[in-house]
Amino acid sequence: MPPTPDPIEDDLDSLPPPPPVFHVEQALLGALLLEPHRAASLTGIPAEAFSTAGHAALLTAIRSLPAPEPAQHSRNTAWLNQVLAAAGEQTRGLTTTYLHHLIQCCPEPQHAPAYARIIEEEHSRRLLRAAAHRLIQTTLDTSLPHRVATTLAEAGALTTVVDDIATRFPTRSGSLSRTPASTPVTAHDEEAGEEERLLLATATARPGSVERMRWLIPGDFTDPLHAGLWQCLITLTRRGTPIDPVTVLWGAQHRGLVATGTAEPRELLGFLSEADGCPPEYWGEQILLRSLLTTAHRSGRRIEKLTGDPATTTYQLVVGARRALADLSAVRVRWQHATTPPPANARVSNRISAPPRAGPLPTTAPPAVRIPR
Structure with a gap:
């Protein structure tokens, strides 16, 4: 008798692979979980910049909690547990295993600014x-x-x-610009x-x-x-x-x-x-x-x-x-x-200026005009 296919496994196999930025998000979150003090310098990236609700919730939780002392953070997982609890209030499905997976996904924590820029x-x-x-x-x-x-x-x-x-x-x-293919002409209306x-x-x-x-x-x-x-x-x-x-x-x-x-x-x-x-x-x-x-x-x-x-x-x-x-x-x-609408034409004044008044007659003769020889 042939084996019965598992419907859940088939559904997972049919899902498309995550885009490259998903792995960049994992690397950034892993860097912040591994070295929490780096979150203070990443102020330009909002939580909604992440592609999943889980990743956005983790970034919000990391920013909402004070960064632990590096020496203390390397000895226990108390701060990671706080992050998981705070993120779990915004979304479900996050586990301790996934947080450790994020840390493993980060090749270089000092590259966190580059990861943030890509996101x-x-x-x-x-x-x-x-x-x-x-x-x-x-x-x-x-x-x-x-x-x-x-x-x-x-x-x-x-x-x-x-x-x-x-x-x-x-x-x-x-960096040269890319020009998309021309849009086909629509049918005549x-x-x-x-x-x-x-x-x-x-x-x-x-x-x-x-x-x-x-x-x-x-x-x-x-x-x-x-x-x-x-x-x-x-x-x-x-x-x-x-x-x-x-x-x-x-x-x-x-x-x-x-x-x-x-x-x-x-x-x-x-x-x-x-x-x-x-x-x-x-x-x-x-x-x-x-x-x-x-x-x-x-x-x-x-x-x-x-x-x-x-x-x-x-x-x-x-x-x-x-x-x-x-x-x-x-x-x-x-x-x-x-x-x-065109601007209204300026009104043309219809008032006709009066001719200049005649002044008193001159009492002296006008000066003679010399004509050069």
Whole structure:
């Protein structure tokens, strides 16, 4: 009869191995248990920086208890028993055997500051990943009453995390940044396409609005054809060329939008002539809003992908995150230009200054002017 497999043993075998930082945490705790006086110099690492509740509880217990005398600590385990009792009040599962195991895991107690630095770096990675995840979720939450404002607030919080990491971990020369693979382009949104067609039609009917909408660029469009047509409108406006559906079609041909079979001439003339009653600025803001949320989502994904790569150093995380946030910052500036009302024109004074009063007649003749010979 074949042996019956033990379900508990099978479950343990299926668990993934702990990450490298877990062993670093064990080495640091072992150093502090072996030489408790070293805990006083490790003030920069918080308990939540540890990956398990047991390790966090042990660090808190070690800090809460006064360090014993080295000679006394080497003779008995009284202080270790106090640490175990204090940590056991916060979490369960810690044993005396595990404390001795931690001591054995520490190769060099004097390397405790280096161990703490590694744990801080990994904690920074988790904080950055969590902030990026919150930004991603905010961009997808359609139930938010102020979706753009909340998204920008989360982006600001993410920027604060990046700046804090850069302050605590200064850059080092010779460390190249890592660039994650480009995010695949999302499927075309029919609602976005309809808004873009309405903008192109209304802007063709009212070309004066194109010059006022410098905050909208072709990169904000989801359809490459629509982006090319918007560039046509910008070019025609700057050249002073008359604008109507026919001239825009001719400009589209020069940009290769018709010759490559991207769009049929009749189709372009059709939707360029279907302007509605809304001003172009309204549709432009809708397109820019969608672009802002898409860019924020893409930036969060890029940062999240960076944090998921264990080969990425802390410096590379900072550089990569700042590059991703720079794209979002550029769209945010354009959004502020689009949604900020223009300043009220200064009032021009209508008062006409009175002519100067005539003074008394001169009593002496004016001096003669000598003309040089």
